[in-house]
Amino acid sequence: MPTTVGTEAQNADARGGSATGSVEPVLVAEGLVRSFGSLRAVDGVSLRILPGETFGLLGPNGAGKTTVISMIAGLLQPDEGTVTVAGVPMGRSSVEAKGHIGLVPQDLAIYPELSARDNLQFFGKLQGMHGRPLRDRVAEVLDLVGLGDRAKEQSKKFSGGMKRRLNIGIGLLHQPDLLILDEPTVGVDPQSRNAILESVEALSGEGMAVLYTTHYMEEAERLCDRILILDSGQAQAEGTRDELIELTGDADRVHLSGSGDLAAAEGAVAGIPAVASVHRDPHALDLTVRGAPTAIALIVNAATGAGMKLSNVEIRRPDLESVFLHLTGKALRD
Amino acid sequence: MGRVLTMVLSDLKQRVRDFSVLVFAVLVPLALMFVMNLVLSGVADEGLQPITVAVSVPDGDELAAVVPHVLGEASLGELRVTVRDADPEEVRGFVDDGTAGLGVVVPADFTAALTSGTGPEVEIIRGDDSGIAGSVVTAIVDGTLAQLTAGTRAAVAAQGLGVPPEQLGALAQAVATEAPQVTWTEGRTASEQLGMGESIVAGQSGMFLLFTVGFGVLALVTERGQGTLGRLLSMPMKPELIVLAKGIVSFVLGILATTVLLVAGATFFEDVDFGSPVAVAALVVLVVAATTSIMFVIAKVARTAEQAGIAQAIVAVSLGMSGGAFFPVANTGWVGQLLSVNPVKAFTNGLGITAGGGGVGDLGPTALTMAVFTVACLALARVLPERKDVL
Incomplete structure (x- = not known):
């Protein structure tokens, strides 16, 4: 069972909603299970998202994030479990439920031969939009994603960042109750990435619920009201950033870079009582440490005494990376 | 049906813009027809x-x-x-x-x-x-x-x-x-009725049709790779409508390309006349339906666009050759009977009947062959399991 800290009702409170449950979740996913052959890609994942909430699904590559959102978007049928969007059960043929979601796939799901405007109009028509409302909304979204001046250009001529922004624009065109973003910043330059993150921040301000999957810890910290940490298809923990960090016992994160006998150093530092967990990379040790400022001298001595030649030592306040390390014993980037 | 029409029109617009259909469905087969007509016309005259x-x-x-x-x-x-x-x-x-x-x-x-x-x-x-x-x-x-x-x-x-x-x-x-010693009955014995030029035009049209119809249905595989199929499946409509739209695109492209090739062949080549336009139109509809149905099978078994392209090429060349795209193939013997199940062969046989003066009423066995082929392929595509998930 995942560690759950806080509730969506408490979070609704935090955003000015009702604590008595009068705010109905946009998304309710219960006990999702999906296997591919012998691989259990998703194993009993549950989550709820409220209107206006940005919910993060954080996990390394292969954790099962895309499989979870595929089931939520009705692209995959769960082996077990149920999905309800705006109170309507979701399935592969659930026309009504799909009308409440906007999906932004990880792949650039746009037609390269069509212009930005034609792409938006095409998907807008499939969403049931027509005539002037569609044209007005297309123009609005083009401006929102910064493509107003390139609207007539074939999208195959766009840069990667522009394609990403168009990809997102298609997802939010029909102003869905739930926008699902699957790693929308993968392969994007820093400038475009920042523009995308700002766009997502603006969406929750408009009352749209957002399900955001990422393996970038800093994106989850910046955008998400609540976060579910996923690893090997299983939910490890769920809560706000602060709630999740509390799981580490407020332990700091100590990063030792260097060379030499890191295996011996790992064993040596693990024996120190203040050290909660150790993860070894080829050129570094990542530790979660309670009271790092006082224990750091002991840790450095133990590591160097075991044969590690240190090149750098960092003490960081606990973050989601620390939480992931604490919960799984491995780094988020693994 | 509004959403189907939207998808069909969008696909056709894309195919027109990237010129691929024009090149592979019209220009290449026309060029090949001209070359083969030049090379083989001497052979035709000799007999x-x-x-x-x-x-x-x-x-x-x-x-x-x-x-x-x-x-x-x-x-x-x-x-x-x-x-x-x-x-x-x-x-x-x-x-x-x-x-x-x-x-x-x-x-x-x-x-x-x-x-x-x-x-x-x-x-x-x-x-x-x-x-x-x-x-x-x-x-x-x-x-x-x-x-x-x-x-x-x-x-x-x-x-x-x-x-x-x-x-x-x-x-x-x-x-x-x-009493007549030898009975000459025109329009009843299929491919023997086609001259060399007619045979080339008919066979090439049939073979390249197998490439043309791929631009519709096999887009399912391409779009699965590029992610747009996942997005389409997330739209508020039945998934079957997507498949239907791709099938219609194949059908429309197939009808247009085959019509252009047959008309161009009849216009530019000597001694090419396929007979009753109504009967020929019926044959075109049937062969386009049959070849489109093959694409649904390929779309089901191919994991990637590359695999689909290779499978399509193998099927097109195999059926094209055995259907008479490069040289006339006899209908006799068990091999001939087996080959006649091939929609390209059935198409050239049908054109042989129309070229000999036959009408729609004379196309019974040929039409039945293509109809059964279509139904069989669609049924096969229906029961085959997906080779790959959408995402």
């Missing part, structure tokens, strides 16, 4: 060369005289037969020196041998270059002799039954001369 037949018949033998008479009347369509009277000893020489493509020596006492039932021996000498025309003339002589034999035996039998002797000669003569 239809006029032929001279040197014939020797005994003087005064009325039944033997039937042979040159029949050959003199045998010219029909592209077959041109010239009969040259010769002495028995001259016939072989004419054939050897090429003066005649074929020689026929009817022995003395031919009629007497026939009536007595002893069986006269007629010598047929074929020249090396007599070609298809030589075979046809040999068949005519053979048929004529069979007819004469039957007529004579009928006369002998009639004599035994008491028919007056003065009527027996007339009876034998009537059987030999009035």
Whole structure:
């Protein structure tokens, strides 16, 4: 069972909603299970998202994030479990439920031969939009994603960042109750990435619920009201950033870079009582440490005494990376 | 249906913009038709060369005289037969020196041998270059002799039954001369009715159709790879509508491309005429449906666009070749029967029927073949499991 800290009702409170449950979740996913052959890609994942909430699904590559959102978007049928969007059960043929979601796939799901405007109009028509409302909304979204001046250009001529922004624009065109973003910043330059993150921040301000999957810890910290940490298809923990960090016992994160006998150093530092967990990379040790400022001298001595030649030592306040390390014993980037 | 129309129009717009359909569905096959027509036109003419037949018949033998008479009347369509009277000893020489493509020596006492039932021996000498025309003339002589034999035996039998002797000669003569020795029935025997030019146009149109229809249905595989299929499946509509839209795109492109190729072939090539436009249109609809159904099978089994492209090429070339895209393929024997299940072959057979004057009502077996093929492929595509998930 995942560690759950806080509730969506408490979070609704935090955003000015009702604590008595009068705010109905946009998304309710219960006990999702999906296997591919012998691989259990998703194993009993549950989550709820409220209107206006940005919910993060954080996990390394292969954790099962895309499989979870595929089931939520009705692209995959769960082996077990149920999905309800705006109170309507979701399935592969659930026309009504799909009308409440906007999906932004990880792949650039746009037609390269069509212009930005034609792409938006095409998907807008499939969403049931027509005539002037569609044209007005297309123009609005083009401006929102910064493509107003390139609207007539074939999208195959766009840069990667522009394609990403168009990809997102298609997802939010029909102003869905739930926008699902699957790693929308993968392969994007820093400038475009920042523009995308700002766009997502603006969406929750408009009352749209957002399900955001990422393996970038800093994106989850910046955008998400609540976060579910996923690893090997299983939910490890769920809560706000602060709630999740509390799981580490407020332990700091100590990063030792260097060379030499890191295996011996790992064993040596693990024996120190203040050290909660150790993860070894080829050129570094990542530790979660309670009271790092006082224990750091002991840790450095133990590591160097075991044969590690240190090149750098960092003490960081606990973050989601620390939480992931604490919960799984491995780094988020693994 | 609004969403289906939206998807169909969008796909057609994309195909027009990337020029791929224009190139692979129209320009390439047209170019290939021109090249093949140039290369193979000589081969086509060779089989239809006029032929001279040197014939020797005994003087005064009325039944033997039937042979040159029949050959003199045998010219029909592209077959041109010239009969040259010769002495028995001259016939072989004419054939050897090429003066005649074929020689026929009817022995003395031919009629007497026939009536007595002893069986006269007629010598047929074929020249090396007599070609298809030589075979046809040999068949005519053979048929004529069979007819004469039957007529004579009928006369002998009639004599035994008491028919007056003065009527027996007339009876034998009537059987030999009035009944046709070789029956020419145009528009009934499929590919034999297509000339070389028609065969090239029909076969190439059929083969390249298998590439053209891929632009619709196989886009399912391409879009699965690029992510747009996942997005389409997340739209508020039944997933079946996406498949339907792709099928319609294939169908529309197939109809347009095949129509253009057949019309262009009939316009630009000599002696290409496929007959009734209504019957040809019916054939085009049927073959486009059949070839589109194959694409649904490929879309189901291919994991990637590359795999789909390779499978499509293999299917197109295999069915195209066996369907007569590069050379005419006979319908005879069990191999011919097996090949006739091929929609490209059925299409060329059907065009053979229409080219020979057949109408929609004459397309029964051909239409049935393509309809059954279509249903079988769609059923197969339905029951085959997905090779890959959407995402």
